[in-house]
Amino acid sequence: MPSLEQLESTYTQAAAELSKITSGDALEAWERRYLGKKGEITLALRSVGQIAPEERAAFGKRANEIKNALGAAYSEREEAIRQHELAQTLEEGEIDVTLPGRTIPTGGLHPTTQTLRKIYNIWAEMGFQVYRSRDVEDDETNFTLLNIPPHHPARDMWDTFHTTTPGVILRTHTSPGQVRAMHEYGENGTQPIRVILPGMCYRYEQISARSEIQFNQVEGLAVGRNIRLTDLKGTISAFARRMFGPDKRVRFRGSYFPFTEPSMEVDVECVLCGGHGCPMCKYTGWLEIAGCGMVHPVVLENGGYDPREWSGFAFGMGPERMTILLHGIPDIRYFWANDLRFLEQF
Ligand code: PHE
Secondary structure (H helix, E strand, O other), X not given: OOOHHHHXXXXXXXXXXXXXXXXXXXXXXXXXXXXXXXXXXXXXXXXXXHOOHHHHHHHHHHHHHHHHHHHHHHHHHHHHHHHHHHHHHHHOOOOOOOOOOOOOOOOOOOHHHHHHHHHHHHHHHOOOEEOOOOOEEEHHHHOHHHOOOOOOHHHHHOOOOEOOOOOEEEOOOOOHHHHHHHHHHOOOOOOOEEEEEEEEXXXXXXXXXXXXXXXXXXXXXXXXXXXXXXXXXXXXXHHHHHHXXXXXXXXXXXXXXXXXXXXXXXXXXXXXXXXXXXXXXXOOOEEEEEEEEEEOHHHHHHOOOOXXXXXXXXXXXXXXXXXXXXXXXXXXXXXXXXXXXXXXXX
């Protein structure tokens, strides 16, 4: 038979226990014991029917008061424990608010692009503007107008990719752009020109550590009334020192190209060994960076200029080659391999 005294003592006990609870688990157990379906207070309320009728109302009233009071105390305690546990987790450093955020990966410029931009900047400061010629050329401009007529043995120096349209090919060098630039900027052979012509070139080659079937070139062309070989040598030397270092020596070797006369090859002191000799320069101490020469009179004529009044110089350099030299890259095939382990180093 439940009694009021018993109810009060359960209440006192429950309240005392609750005030000492500090963990969520203990709180749950407490709730089950007093307020749950079979909890002591719940059962007391259910047993109202067994109580003497004259005490029944008072008991029921009090039991409800106790149930509400404990319920409110429970909620309060629950919130306090939640706050406490949160504070503890933070204190234990499970969330380290000082940890830097994840970096967002950004792309980088291809090493060849970086070299190209360096080349553009140096030539821009010397007054050369960029002229973009076409990748798909006609045989006429790629060869014939450059003083390489059909069946000329010099054609063997450049084999390329042919399209299904006869006479339409992928350019083997940027030199055909010389003729196009002369027509576009020369105003019928009356205006001087200073341009560089960067772009992709294509050759039918066995791919190896040293040669690829597609690569960039940067052509240069200066046409004027009084341009001499010394202008070519001085200008290229200035470029090479800006590109590779102010103390680097430059040398010119006689060579042959059908579209320049005389023709030369440009070497820079090896950037790796400083001219002492190493595997990179094949123990010569020199690295070849460009072909060049004075524009052949036939080419000037094909560009609309009178070679008796006008002269010019031209050069063609390979940015991939320069990148190889600048960074000591052992194999040209890395440039097209699309391997991030290689690309992310630049
Ligand atoms: N076009 C030549 C080549 O591809 C390089 C060159 C350009 C030489 C201009 C002289 C003048 O080999």
